[in-house]
Amino acid sequence: MRPLHSLPLLALVVACATGSAGRHGSGRDPGRAAELYAQACEAGDMKGCVVLGIQHESGDGVRADATRAASLYDRACQAEFASGCTNLGVLHLNGKGVAKDPARAAALLRKACDLSDARGCTLLAGQYELGDGVAKDLPRAAQLYALACDTGHVGGCSGLGLLHFRGNGVAKDPARAAQLFGKACDGGWAPGCSNLGVIYEEGAGVPADPARAAQLYEKGCAGGWALGCSNLGALYATGRGVPKDARRAMALVGRACDGGTARACTHLGVTLELGEDVPKDPSRAAGLYRKGCEGGDGRGCTNLGTLLRNGVGAPKDVPGAVAFFGKGCDAGDGRGCSALGLLYRRGDGVPKDVDRAAKLLERSCGAGYMEGCSNLGVLVANGEGVAKDPARAAQLYGRACDAGYAMGCANLGGVYRDGKGVAKDAAKAAVLYTKACEGGNAPACTNLGYFRESGEGGAQSAAEAVKLYDRACTGGDATGCTNLGLMCEKGRGIAKDVVRAAALYRKACDGGNARGCTNLGTLYQAGVVAK
Numbered sequence: 355m356r357p358l359h360s361l362p363l364l365a366l367v368v369a370c371a372t373g374s375a376g377r378h379g380s381g382r383d384p385g386r387a388a389e390l391y392a393q394a395c396e397a398g399d400m401k402g403c404v405v406l407g408i409q410h411e412s413g414d415g416v417r418a419d420a421t422r423a424a425s426l427y428d429r430a431c432q433a434e435f436a437s438g439c440t441n442l443g444v445l446h447l448n449g450k451g452v453a454k455d456p457a458r459a460a461a462l463l464r465k466a467c468d469l470s471d472a473r474g475c476t477l478l479a480g481q482y483e484l485g486d487g488v489a490k491d492l493p494r495a496a497q498l499y500a501l502a503c504d505t506g507h508v509g510g511c512s513g514l515g516l517l518h519f520r521g522n523g524v525a526k527d528p529a530r531a532a533q534l535f536g537k538a539c540d541g542g543w544a545p546g547c548s549n550l551g552v553i554y555e556e557g558a559g560v561p562a563d564p565a566r567a568a569q570l571y572e573k574g575c576a577g578g579w580a581l582g583c584s585n586l587g588a589l590y591a592t593g594r595g596v597p598k599d600a601r602r603a604m605a606l607v608g609r610a611c612d613g614g615t616a617r618a619c620t621h622l623g624v625t626l627e628l629g630e631d632v633p634k635d636p637s638r639a640a641g642l643y644r645k646g647c648e649g650g651d652g653r654g655c656t657n658l659g660t661l662l663r664n665g666v667g668a669p670k671d672v673p674g675a676v677a678f679f680g681k682g683c684d685a686g687d688g689r690g691c692s693a694l695g696l697l698y699r700r701g702d703g704v705p706k707d708v709d710r711a712a713k714l715l716e717r718s719c720g721a722g723y724m725e726g727c728s729n730l731g732v733l734v735a736n737g738e739g740v741a742k743d744p745a746r747a748a749q750l751y752g753r754a755c756d757a758g759y760a761m762g763c764a765n766l767g768g769v770y771r772d773g774k775g776v777a778k779d780a781a782k783a784a785v786l787y788t789k790a791c792e793g794g795n796a797p798a799c800t801n802l803g804y805f806r807e808s809g810e811g812g813a814q815s816a817a818e819a820v821k822l823y824d825r826a827c828t829g830g831d832a833t834g835c836t837n838l839g840l841m842c843e844k845g846r847g848i849a850k851d852v853v854r855a856a857a858l859y860r861k862a863c864d865g866g867n868a869r870g871c872t873n874l875g876t877l878y879q880a881g882v883v884a885k
Contacts, residue, residue: 384415395426400435403427407441411451420451431462436471439463443477447486456487467498472507475499479513483522492523503534508541512549519549519558528559539570544577551585555595564595575606580613584621591631600631611642616649623657627667636667647678652685656693663693663703672703683714688723691715696729699738712739719750724759727751731765735774744775755786760793767798771811784811791822796829803837807846816847827858832865839873856883 388409394402407426410419424445430438443462446455460481466474479498482491496517502510515534518527532553538546551570554563568589574582587606590599604625610618623642626635640661646654659678662671676697682690695714698707712733718726731750734743748769754762767786770779784805790798803822805811820841826834839858842851856877862870877883 384409386415388415395429400430400433400438403430404435404438404441407438411441411445420445422451424451431465434469436466436469436474439466439469440471440474440477443474447477447481456481458487460487467501470505472502472505472510475502475505476507476510476513479510483513483517492517494523496523503537508538508543508546511535511541512538512543512546515546515549519553528553530559532559539573542577544574544579544582546574547571547577548574548579548582548585551582555585555589564589566595568595575609578613580610580615580618582610583607583613584610584615584618587618588621591625604632611645614649616646616651616654618646619643619649620646620651620654620657623654627657627661636661638667640667647681647685650685652682652687652690654682655679655685656682656687656690659690659693672697676703683717686721688718688721688726691718691721692723692726692729695726699733708733708739710739719753724754724757724762727757728754728759728762728765731762735769744769746775748775755789758793760790760795760798763787763790763793764795764798764801767801771801780805780811782811791825794829796826796831796834799823799826799829800831800834800837803834807837807841816841818847820847827861830865832862832867832870835859835862835865836867836870836873839870843873843877852877852882 388406391402391406391409395406403426406416407423407430408414409416410426411423412418424442427438427442427445431442432438439462442452443459443466444450445452446459446462448454460478463474463478463481467478475498479495479502480486481488482495482498484490496514499510499514499517503514504510511534514524515531515538516522517524518534519531520526532550535546535550535553539550547570551567551574552558553560553567554570555567556562568586571582571586571589575586576582583606586596587603587610589595589603590597590606591603592598604622607618607622607625611622619642623639623646624630625632626642627639628634640658643654643658643661647658655678659675659682661667662678663675664670676694679690679694679697683694691714695711695718696702697704698714699711700706712730715726715730715733719730727750731747731754732738734740734750735747736742748766751762751766751769755766756762763786767783767790769776770783770786772778784802787798787802787805791802799822803819803826806813806815806822807819808814820838823834823838823841827838835858839855839862841847842858843855844850856874859870859874859877863874
């Protein structure tokens, strides 16, 4: 699913500033305006204090001075001028010109909301939604978003729409969410347009309409909402709702990255690393991953760690990889936790520590990364860093398999084949190997081939075994190459072909399969193949 934005605090900060300062004409004189605002403020007009504060916050016509802006907002707030409280609350949320203090921000925004400033209500709702400076309270957040929406701040409509879309604090209702996003978009709230685009792209609460989604993303992007640019770029990359256009996609995702959407930087990095409709550029990908990581996107950290570990796009740097895997893990990317856990299991770039490996894989699995669950299952099955528990290992493999992770299915197949933690069941093992093989796990194809060759877990078929070994060998499993070589050498399920058998043994041997080396040596010893 395309990402919906959560509470747009930065977007709200911008709205606070531009919403109070008025429109800019071509003959504007912000310096003279500042003089007049200062005069008005000194004479007791609190609106003058607020707009002068906005100028000092942005450096428009006066020296940028967030501390001076905070003083002006505070003066207005103490005089019960609501937008002064809201703007001062925003400064405390961001630690700009004042100490970062979410609790103080909440108090100021509560005052602003009580004074009927709808923007303050929206921002306060966001704090209750996130539990930032106040106890998390989703129903209260919904009430405040609704109040803001009803009293004219369309950001509140968008926030309430998100709660309805997710079913957080209110009944899950995608159709209602679509209405609220539409109201926000019609009111000029760019994130609302982007969110409504997600609704139309996914067909949640409305008929799916990628072309309409593209229009809405375009509107959000044009309104300065970077995630709208990113989502529109994804449509151009795939040709959904718009003509496929790799260059346009790159430009839009790049714009989103430049606009501060960290995940867009990571996405652009993936495109360049893999060369998806553009020339490969792993060096530039590394820079984009770093930018995504610095912006808080855990996937960017993990991807950069992978490049550093492999020496792709940057000099090989295992300690650096360890650091970035850790950052990815701490940012909630389960793949980062899994990658770091495997390094600790092997002692690769870090001291070997199976206890820490197990904890990291627990985090990975808990974050929903199914490879982490499967890897944790291996540790649990062996009693590495955790109590040995074959039954729990089977559960972990099953969770990964049910989520579509092929190795989880392969591992679970082995459990049923051997009867470890579950009742032995060759037929069940064959089903799981089939699922894993079809999911791209080459060793599972080899195991299934052996089942077909021997008749274990199902009907015996040498010809079917040959197909499976061939698939495994092509997929990179050296054991599959050895087994296929044996079938060719003996003429089982396929015409006897010693020359091909030798080539397969050679491939298996080069791939690290010792039996392949032995079998190839036997052919040379017997003089069956030429040097």
